[in-house]
Amino acid sequence: MDCNGLLSRQGGASGRGVKVRIIAGQWRGLRLHAPEGSLTRPTTDRVKEAMFSLMGSRWSSGLAVDLFAGSGALGLEALSRGADGAVLVDHNRWSIQTIRQNADKCRTTDKMRIWQLDWRVAWRRLQIENASxxxxxxxxxxxxxxxxxxxxVVACSEIEVQDGVVCEHPVSQNLLETYGRLRRTKYRCYGEVCVSVYRDVKTGEVNHENRGLSGKL
Structure with a gap:
């Protein structure tokens, strides 16, 4: 894989939907604000629950990073479940405003960094900081x-992702089994939405038990 120039290309906008809540942990059941607009799309409770189930109970001391944060729901879900800190990224100012409102609602602003940046710029900053x-x-x-x-970009980065990369994507989006040192270890589909979990092979042995399997809720 050619890693040259990956961080110099431009990214797209982000957003989430209109009905969002935290489904587990210390803030379970808390309803969150969501940004409005044509680009918003909710991660449903059913898919979110499946996503975190596939991630398992494995939580390192590293940050939870959401590069297209929208409402901030995934990062807040991670904090609710025990993550030490979160970096929530979105270049849309309305999304950033919503994330700040939700952080205030959870009273967890001290554990979060909120960046109004393109995801590539944010990843470069994380590299410069040598973030965990x-x-x-x-x-x-x-x-x-x-x-x-x-x-x-993540696969070519000097940053080692300790736990993994989790992607929510449509069933029509065919992702590769391997991107550089990232290897897909879990794959599930729930209707038209799929979740793929990638592990960084530099951080240890990869479990292939669930690789390539799919299912429905």
Whole structure:
């Protein structure tokens, strides 16, 4: 895989839907605000629950990073379940405003960094900081089809992702089994929505038990 120039290309907009809540952990059941607009798309409770189930109880001391944060729901879900900290990224100012409102609602602003940046710029900043990252969430607007680009950038990065990269994507988006050092270890579909979990093979042995399997809720 050619890693040259990956961080210099431009990304797309992001957003989430209109009905969002935290489904587990210390803030279970808390309803969150969501940004409005044509680019918003909710991660449903059923898919979110499946996503975190596939991630398992494995939580390192690293950050939970959501590169297309929208409402901030995935990062807040991670914090609710025990993550030490989160970096929530979105270049849309309305999304950033919503994330700040939700952080205030959870009273967890001290554990979060909120960046109004393009995802590539944000990843460069994380590299410069030599950030310790546990999980990376990749759930861009479907129309942008940015999943391969993000996975390539993460795979070429000097940052080691300790736990993994989790992608929510449409069933029509065919992702590769491997992007550089990232290897897909779990894959499930729930109707028209799929979840793919990638592990960084540099951080240890990869479990292939669930690789390539799919199912429905």
């Amino acid at each position: 990252i546990g999980w990376v969430f990749v759930d861009p607007p479907y129309a942008t089809a940015l999943w391969p680009s993000v996975l390539e």
